[in-house]
Amino acid sequence: MNPASAMQSSPAPTAPDTSRPILQLTDIWQRFGGLVANAEVTFDVPRGQILGLIGPNGAGKSTLFGIIAGARAPVQGQVVFEGRDVTRLDAPARCTLGIARTYQVPRSFDSMSVLDNVMVGSFSRHTRAAAAREAALEVLDFTGLIGRAAASAGDLTPPEKRRLEVARALATEPRLLLLDEVMTGLTPSEARKGVELIRRIRDRGITVIMVEHVMEIVMPLVDRAIVLNLGRVLSQGAPHDVVRDPAVVAAYLGDRHRAA
Amino acid sequence: MLLEVSNLTTAYNGLIAISDISMNVAEGEIVVVAGANGAGKSTLLKSIAGMERPQSGSVRFDGTPIGAMPAHQIPQRGLAYVPENRRLFPRLSVADNLRLGSYLYRKQADREAPLEQVFTLFPRLKERLPQRAETLSGGEQQMLAIGRALMTRPRLLMLDEPSQGIMPKLVDEIFEAVKTIRAGGVTVLLVEQRLVESLEIADRAYVLQTGRVMLSGTAAQISADPDVRRAYLGM
Numbered sequence: 278m279n280p281a282s283a284m285q286s287s288p289a290p291t292a293p294d295t296s297r298p299i300l301q302l303t304d305i306w307q308r309f310g311g312l313v314a315n316a317e318v319t320f321d322v323p324r325g326q327i328l329g330l331i332g333p334n335g336a337g338k339s340t341l342f343g344i345i346a347g348a349r350a351p352v353q354g355q356v357v358f359e360g361r362d363v364t365r366l367d368a369p370a371r372c373t374l375g376i377a378r379t380y381q382v383p384r385s386f387d388s389m390s391v392l393d394n395v396m397v398g399s400f401s402r403h404t405r406a407a408a409a410r411e412a413a414l415e416v417l418d419f420t421g422l423i424g425r426a427a428a429s430a431g432d433l434t435p436p437e438k439r440r441l442e443v444a445r446a447l448a449t450e451p452r453l454l455l456l457d458e459v460m461t462g463l464t465p466s467e468a469r470k471g472v473e474l475i476r477r478i479r480d481r482g483i484t485v486i487m488v489e490h491v492m493e494i495v496m497p498l499v500d501r502a503i504v505l506n507l508g509r510v511l512s513q514g515a516p517h518d519v520v521r522d523p524a525v526v527a528a529y530l531g532d533r534h535r536a537a
Numbered sequence: 538m539l540l541e542v543s544n545l546t547t548a549y550n551g552l553i554a555i556s557d558i559s560m561n562v563a564e565g566e567i568v569v570v571a572g573a574n575g576a577g578k579s580t581l582l583k584s585i586a587g588m589e590r591p592q593s594g595s596v597r598f599d600g601t602p603i604g605a606m607p608a609h610q611i612p613q614r615g616l617a618y619v620p621e622n623r624r625l626f627p628r629l630s631v632a633d634n635l636r637l638g639s640y641l642y643r644k645q646a647d648r649e650a651p652l653e654q655v656f657t658l659f660p661r662l663k664e665r666l667p668q669r670a671e672t673l674s675g676g677e678q679q680m681l682a683i684g685r686a687l688m689t690r691p692r693l694l695m696l697d698e699p700s701q702g703i704m705p706k707l708v709d710e711i712f713e714a715v716k717t718i719r720a721g722g723v724t725v726l727l728v729e730q731r732l733v734e735s736l737e738i739a740d741r742a743y744v745l746q747t748g749r750v751m752l753s754g755t756a757a758q759i760s761a762d763p764d765v766r767r768a769y770l771g772m
Contacts, residue, residue, distance in 0.1 A: 333730060334574040334701070435551035461575060462552025490575025491747050492771030520770040529573055529769045531700075531731025 297360060299324040299453055299484045300345065305354035307340050307508075314340040315351065315508045322453075327475065327485045329499035329516070331492070333529055337508035338488045339457075345486065346378040346455050347371040358453065372401060377451035379442035381458040387431030391422060394430050394441055398448030413448055420444040420474060436467045443474065447483075454478060456487040460494050468494050496520065504528070538597075539564045539693055539724050540585070540616075545594035547577075547584045554580040555748040557594070562693065567715065567725045569756075571732040572745035573769045578728040579621055581745070582697050585726075586618035587611045598693070613641050617691035621698050623682040627671035631662055634670050634681055638688025654721065655684040658714045676707030683714065687723075694718060695726045700734070712738050732769075736760050744768045 298321035305318040315337045322328050330338050344351050347368035356364045363371055368378075377398075386394050395413035396406075403409040417423040420440050425433065433441060439459050446454055456475070460468050472494060479485055489495035496502065496516040504512040504519055506528040512519050519525055526532075540562040547555050555577035562568045570578050583589040585596050587608035596604045598616055612618075625634055635652065642648045656663040659680040665673060670681060679699050686694055696715070700708040708731075716738050719725050729735040736742060742759040744752040751768045752759060759765060 458575075462549070462554065464553065490573065492573060492769065493746060493767075494771070496771035516772060520766065520772050525770070526766055527733075529730070530765065531729075531733040531735075 297324075298322055299359060300486075301355075301357040302341075302345070303355040303357070305341065305344060305351045305356070307337070307344060307349075307351045313508050315344070315505075318354070318505075318508075318510055320503055320510060320513060322484060322486060323501075324452075324484055325479065325482060326500040327479050327487065327498060329495045329502040330486060330488045330505065331495065331502055332505035332511070335507075336505040336528075338505055340508075341505065342378075342455060342457060342486075342488050346376065372449050372451075375450070375452040376455065377446035377449045377453070378455035379439075379446050379457055379459060381461070383435075383438040383442045385430040385433070385438055385441050385445075387429065389430055390426065391428050391430055391433065391441060391444075392417065392426040395422075395444050395448045398445040399450075401449045412450075416444050416448045419477070420447065421470070436463055436471075439463070439471070440474070443478075447478070451483060453484045453486065456485060456489075458489055459487070460489055460491040463491075472498050538562065539599055540726065541595075541597040542581075542585060543595045543597075545581070545584055545591050545596065547580050547589050547591045553748055555584065555745075558745075558748070558750055559594075560743050560750065560753070562724055562726050564692075564724055565719065565722070566741060567719050567727060567739045569732070569735040569739040569742040570726065570728045570745060571730065571735060571742055571759075572751075574730065575747070576745040577748040578730075578745055579697055580748075582618060582620075582695050582726070582728055586616070586695060588618070588620075612689045612691070615690070615692035616695070617686035617689045617693070618695045619679075619682045619686045619697060619699065621701065623678050625670040625678055625681055625685070628669055630667050631670055631673070631681055632666040634685050635662075635688055638685035641689060649688075651687050651690055655687055658687075658717055659684055674703075674707075676703040676711070679703055679707070679711055680714070683711070683718075687718070691723055693724045693726060695728075697728045698730060699727070700729060700731055708734065732759075732765065 300322040303319050305315050307315040332338050343349050347366055350365055355362060392413055395416055396409045399409040399412040403412055417426050420443055422440055422444055460471055499516055502516050502519045504525050511528055512522045512525045538561040542560045545558045572578050584591045587606055595602055598614055603611055639648045662680055662684055699711050715725055727735055736756045739756045741755050743750050746768045752762055752764055
């Protein structure tokens with residue numbers, strides 16, 4: 278059976294259990310040769326939250342992001358999405374289950390229109406072009422790109438391309454959306470619009486995990502922050518508490534006496 | 538001022554990495570540019586070194602505008618740049634890497650003159666001269682990169698995150714070397730994420746956040762400023 282058509286009816290046959298965490302990571306390890314990129318990473322992501330994944334350079338954020346998205350399986354540990362072990366599932370299979378991601382460097386199909394780019398996403402839920410187009414238009418409206426629907430993706434400005442990444446991911450109708458540095462390089466006013474969009478995504482009931490460097494944007498936005506350092510979870514909690522954790526401050530600003 | 542950066546803005550494909558940055562370095566200073574990842578520290582150095590073309594703003598070195606100068610002509614004016622990840626010639630020996638640093642002086646009998654100073658700073662380089670650069674440890678590679686830069690006989694040495702990916706003990710050694718280099722008459726502009734350690738050796742600091750200068754002042758002022766945490770952690 279075509280998995281896309283199976284997903285077309287909603288609610289899904291196994292309605293998600295909303296009381297459980299949407300995502301559970303248990304003892305995740307990742308190694309590249311001798312380098313330990315992630316170690317003992319364990320945390321839950323409650324449904325309906327915006328979670329920030331932060332940490333200094335080399336903390337293992339991108340590696341962990343890839344493990345959640347299905348880009349690469351961990352050498353050890355378990356990724357459970359809505360109660361189901363997805364550790365060994367590839368990215369397309371996870372997309373079908375309801376996990377979507379964006380890329381830090383936008384991966385638009387530049388010779389195609391903005392609408393067609395988003396339809397690439399909506400075709401994962403709709404087999405008929407008309408239905409896929411309708412769904413894509415709705416997403417374009419939601420993301421504020423409707424006025425650019427006919428434009429060639431290659432002609433978009435960099436902030437619009439970021440938005441297109443988000444739109445295409447949303448068109449796959451995810452319940453978990455992974456955002457990889459969508460705020461980087463935006464002007465303050467563009468970033469404010471981005472923040473507003475992410476809040477509206479959350480308000481639709483979509484859980485959001487974001488890897489972000491732009492701390493003055495990400496910290497006020499997220500419900501919870503996970504701080505990684507040297508591949509491990511250093512701290513987690515409400516942003517207000519995390520930024521006051523001496524271990525977090527030392528990880529960012531350095532403190533050789535404490536670190537030694 | 539030896540280095541004057543005015544209203545510098547650099548973007549990558551329309552995405553702004555640094556915005557309207559003004560900063561300066563006086564002869565004989567150690568100045569730190571700090572900030573969390575993504576703050577624009579490396580872009581600032583690249584824009585000064587001619588490795589990136591700023592969109593607007595100016596860079597003056599010893600009074601001369603160098604903003605439009607090709608990167609390879611900048612070292613001969615006395616500005617040396619040690620990039621992030623060192624960018625050594627991995628398959629060349631330590632000796633050859635150092636020798637390439639003195640390329641500007643290739644026609645001179647005293648081409649290798651700064652070598653003695655480099656070996657005094659980093660004695661272990663002398664022990665490893667015939668070895669390929671790629672066989673050195675991370676800290677030793679950093680020493681070699683700094684040594685190679687010193688072979689260009691700079692007046693201003695710019696270092697991009699020399700502490701990255703190396704053992705704490707070697708970080709101390711490198712920071713000690715930076716002090717010695719300055720004592721020898723070379724001005725230093727140091728980019729570091731690890732602010733606490735770098736303030737111990739610096740005269741002044743600039744703290745960047747998302748491509749802008751958020752704080753600047755003497756090392757003592759910055760050490761005591763509670764806004765530093767906000768610059769790094771956003772709140």
